[in-house]
Amino acid sequence: MFTLLKHEFLRTRDMLALVAGVAVLLALAGTLLVATGVPILASVGLVAGLAAVFGLVPAAQLMLTVTYWRSSYGRTGYLTQTLPLRGSTIYWSKLLWAWLVSLVAAALSVGMVLAAAPVVSGATGGQTDALFTTLRQGWAQLGELAPGWGVPSALAAFVVMILIWPTQYFFAASIGSQSPLNRLGIGGPVLVWLGLYLAVQVITFASFAVVPLAIGMDGDRLGVVPFNLFAEIAAGTSNTAEVMPVGFLPGLLAVSAVCIAWSVRSWNRRVSLV
DSSP, X not given: OHHHHHHHHHHHHHHHHHHHHHHHHHHHHHHHHHHTOOHHHHHHHHHHHHHHHHHHHHHHHHHHHHHHHHHHHSTTHHHHHTSSSOHHHXXXXXXXXXXXXXXXXXXXXXXXXXXXXXXXXXXXXXXXXXXXXXXXXXXXXXXHHXXXXXXXXXXXXXXXXXXXXHHHHHHHHHHTTSTTGGGGTTHHHHHHHHHHHHHHHHHHHHHHHHSOEEEEEETTEEEEEEOOHXXXXXXXXXXXXXXXXXXXXXXXXXXXXXXXXXXXXXIIIIIOOO
């Protein structure tokens, strides 16, 4: 597995370095434009900075998906499939690498925000350490309101929301490259992705009813409280409770688990030559 991960690193490092470099340069240019204080330039700079921060992870994941499809089912796919390894081992190495890259890209996005914050705050007339002060105050308040499991659970949910996307992208690339969809070329994975997207929307909506829970104020502390999506919709936006529904998470986890299991089966029975 380590050898395969090393191969994935060597195969994708130039592409990932380009994606990261473009994001950093875009964030730097956006920060400099905001620092000018000129309203029009500052607006353009803010948009550029936000695009760099929020676009880095999706861009890296999509690029890895393209290389996954090409190296597994494209012209060089046969060489990959003839490796003396189970198909599932090859698949897991690619998925683990995508997960690792996703987390590193997320950390880089956070780093760009922290680096640009003092410049942006100063240019807009605020204190240069305003973001850090807000973060310290928010962390202290969260420690007072949230139970012991609150922060770890929130961080875990954040990580899950990042890692589910490669599982779905790779699933679409794998199943869409099987017969008879492989006759459509890239159209096969695209069709599978569209079908998966619709299925995820239905499952996510249904999971709100199956798991009618949310994170909200339970007395003077944050806790798990009941949440009825349909009652909230009927009440209208003016009466919507200030809670964070969590029902969508089980549905997304279930979809990701099915995508992984189905992709492993595809690699072992439809792709692997071992």
